[in-house]
Amino acid sequence: MRLMALFGLLLLPMTAHAACEGHDLRPLMSEEDQAALQHSLASVPYPEGNHWIATKGDTTLHLIGTLHTSDARMGPVVERLTPIVAQADAIYFEVTEAKMEAFEQGLANDLSPVMITEGPTLIDLMSAEDWAALSASLAERGIPSWMAAKMRPWFLSMMLGIPPCLMQNPDANHGMDARLTDVAEAHGIPQHSLERIEDLMAMFDTLSLEQQVDSLVRLSGAMQADANHLATMANAYLEEKHAQILQLARIQGFEASGLSQKDYDAEWAQFEQQLLVDRNNSWMDHILRIQDQTAVIAVGAGHLSQTYGLLSLLEREGYTLTRAPF
Template sequence: MRLFSFFFCLLLPLSAHAACEGRDLRLDMTAEQHQQLDEAVSQILFPEGNHWIARKGDTVLHLIGTLHTNDERMGEVIERLSPTLSEADAFYFEITQDQMEAFQKDLEKDFSPVLITSGPTLIDLMGEEDWAVFSAALAERGIPDWMAAKMRPWFLSMMLGLPPCLMTTPDADRGMDKRLSELAEAKGIPQYSLERVEDVMNMFDSHPIEEQVQSLVRLAGALQAGDDHLITMANAYLEEKHAEILQLAKLQGLEASGLTPEEFDAEWKGFEDQLLVQRNANWMEQILDIKDQTIVIAVGAGHLSDEYGLLNQLQQAGYTLTRAPF
């Protein structure tokens, strides 16, 4: 989600010169693993396509699935999309760049929204043995343990999901969202948010902190991402296989977690409900209010597919869907 890239930007060092390098994990999968992945993807509605057009009467919606981290290959995509998207009346993002920057300024003055401001720290809630594992992983991402101990569990799960190489990569946050925002700004097209940063943070904090910590510990192995994960995600994204990204993460997460399939499935459903299902439902309330305009809706590609995906929900609402060039 867009919030991921924002938070890691707060922690980027001033001198960043390295770049992420890795190997596509799909190249080393066994035939059995490929079959498992293919079967999982085959059960998903609208599993592919980063550009879809939804039409209903005089309303035209260009849905663009985005990746929040940078990849130089995106430049060619923007060049191809620019003539079509420049005709839009407005762009809608998860959260606009202006609102993210405004929130960043507020957070620079007061970092408490992502901190545990009272009660026990994560060391107390987690225990020394589990904390040792987490603090080592967070140290690789430039977060000292004394600081991490006071951070909210959902914030740390985000940090663990970012490969350490991103912390020293120039323009790491210049993903498809930011590039599309630059396009809209250059063309003088209005930009709007589908949600507020505060609303997303409140949603993450809706469960008691003890439950958040338990989930964090159970998924410790599954949460951590490395260079290979980033390269795999970027390649699959540019192949327009957004459902494959999520299903691969799910299969690899199960293996890394050490949990039983039933235990992991329960954790995954919780993640899916919070990060995708609830937010999609909230966004749809705004999207369905759009009438007689041509609009670009640019959101993380993972929000497009499956029953709860924006594409299926628009089809159910009477829109005609057409996959378009990306």
């Protein structure tokens, strides 16, 4: 739920943990946080709805917001969406399962995309106190300190965003994206990626290693998610309140960060720009080339709302938007 966890899951072969059994944190929020949440949502365009239809001329796009982690309650949703996918001319994912599998297989021969292969390690770039706190959190996720010391900071950020109870759960990453992939494969629907994994790697490495380490240290508390955060995110997703997920992450992340509001807002703005604004704009280059056909666009639900969201961007391009059953 926190920050980088919204990007998705890249699971390494770690020690197994118990199944996640968290509870929804929203009813436990203080009145002040409840008010802050409602205020943050008041001006957000398209804050709800996991299935929207965008039409322009003979082009029809079904935008489906996804959740990358699995939830048994997704089964009936997929049944309802199956006819949509089965009749589409094509389906577009952030990155197709096939491309992701190829990337993961490539790591067996070259770990440099996610590991520091030369130069100082994270132990050399952090204070002893900061390293001890970080390595303890990673140990809960089955990542030994000797391995963590050589991981790229952005990759560790994602690891922190995965609740320990999810590590090595064989079904953890069979979320909505994977389930829609199964449907597309069963019906022979062509699948396409909206981005290349290589471009994602380059995006994460735009900052120097030292800058990435500084951000990791400053935000390590805000990045960590547990079973309760996972349950809250899943519930909000299935209620189709995707903008709420993002704003909850922002509010709760600030409380856990220990940073000043100014410093935290700067970190959040950078996260938002990299993982949402820039990627949405890049995806639009591909989406706008879809002409005179019916296509499904299945991407993380957090990419739908806000002025920079895909729905607002399509509206500005002259598409008519209609919320559809999910």
